[in-house]
Amino acid sequence: MSGDPCDRCEELLQDFLDRTLSDAEWREAETHLAGCDYCSRRYRFEASLRRYVKTSAIERMPPGLMAKLDELRGLDATA
Amino acid sequence: MSEPEPDTEARRIATEARDRARFEEEALSLADQVYRVARRLVGSREEAEDLVQETYARAFRSWRSYTAGTNMRAWLLRILTNLNVDRGRRIQRTPQTQPLEETDYYLANKLASAGGEQVLETDDVVERMSQDSVVNALSEIQPQFREVVVLVDIGDFTYADAAQILDIPIGTVMSRLHRGRRALKQRLAEGAVT
Numbered sequence: 001m002s003g004d005p006c007d008r009c010e011e012l013l014q015d016f017l018d019r020t021l022s023d024a025e026w027r028e029a030e031t032h033l034a035g036c037d038y039c040s041r042r043y044r045f046e047a048s049l050r051r052y053v054k055t056s057a058i059e060r061m062p063p064g065l066m067a068k069l070d071e072l073r074g075l076d077a078t079a
Numbered sequence: 080m081s082e083p084e085p086d087t088e089a090r091r092i093a094t095e096a097r098d099r100a101r102f103e104e105e106a107l108s109l110a111d112q113v114y115r116v117a118r119r120l121v122g123s124r125e126e127a128e129d130l131v132q133e134t135y136a137r138a139f140r141s142w143r144s145y146t147a148g149t150n151m152r153a154w155l156l157r158i159l160t161n162l163n164v165d166r167g168r169r170i171q172r173t174p175q176t177q178p179l180e181e182t183d184y185y186l187a188n189k190l191a192s193a194g195g196e197q198v199l200e201t202d203d204v205v206e207r208m209s210q211d212s213v214v215n216a217l218s219e220i221q222p223q224f225r226e227v228v229v230l231v232d233i234g235d236f237t238y239a240d241a242a243q244i245l246d247i248p249i250g251t252v253m254s255r256l257h258r259g260r261r262a263l264k265q266r267l268a269e270g271a272v273t
């Protein structure tokens with residue numbers, strides 16, 4: 001039983017984008033993606049989603065925190 | 080010879096002061112990146128500020144235990160995640176039992192079944208979800224999974240760094256990361272398609 005190739009491609013998605021697949025798995029995914037619009041669309045979607053999650057989640061340091069951290073310099077190890 | 084020469088001692092003190100100042104400079108230059116991770120590990124901006132301040136207080140006190148030339152960002156984050164666990168401050172909004180998360184295409188499939196397959200082709204498909212909904216979805220993932228997702232996907236740490244920071248094996252980092260990302264997509268799917 002070989003299973004659905006799109007299910008297999010779905011399993012490889014995260015490691016493909018993380019670039020942690022073995023060479024053989026990488027070729028397997030590339031070959032399938034070259035001929036499968038369904039999976040290609042989902043891979044592209046996942047890549048944009050990751051970028052979007054990162055952009056959305058990043059919050060800059062509140063103003064004033066840096067000055068508070070700066071004041072901690074020179075703290076004594078015994079304090 | 081029992082007493083060091085006065086000028087040797089003075090030189091030692093000067094060298095130590097210089098090393099320490101360098102350490103502090105480098106640590107402070109990473110504050111924005113440290114805060115970025117802290118903010119997504121705890122529930123509020125105030126808690127994140129406290130956590131970062133405690134982290135720097137501890138880091139500055141124990142600066143001698145940092146090995147020059149190693150990854151200082153990871154070293155700081157290790158202090159931070161330990162402090163966070165000690166205080167039991169990790170956000171606990173999720174129920175005790177985590178439902179089995181859906182597979183990786185789940186969110187894309189949901190969007191495609193609501194808006195047609197071509198919706199996935201559009202450039203702004205992800206941006207139709209509000210940034211707040213993404214942040215909320217992230218905060219709802221079980222803490223042990225969220226920690227890894229935040230370190231790797233928000234903080235840009237490698238699997239190896241995350242393993243070192245959290246003191247868990249790399250294989251555990253990978254499985255938590257995969258499950259955490261699927262849990263995130265599942266929550267986004269619940270919000271995106273109603």
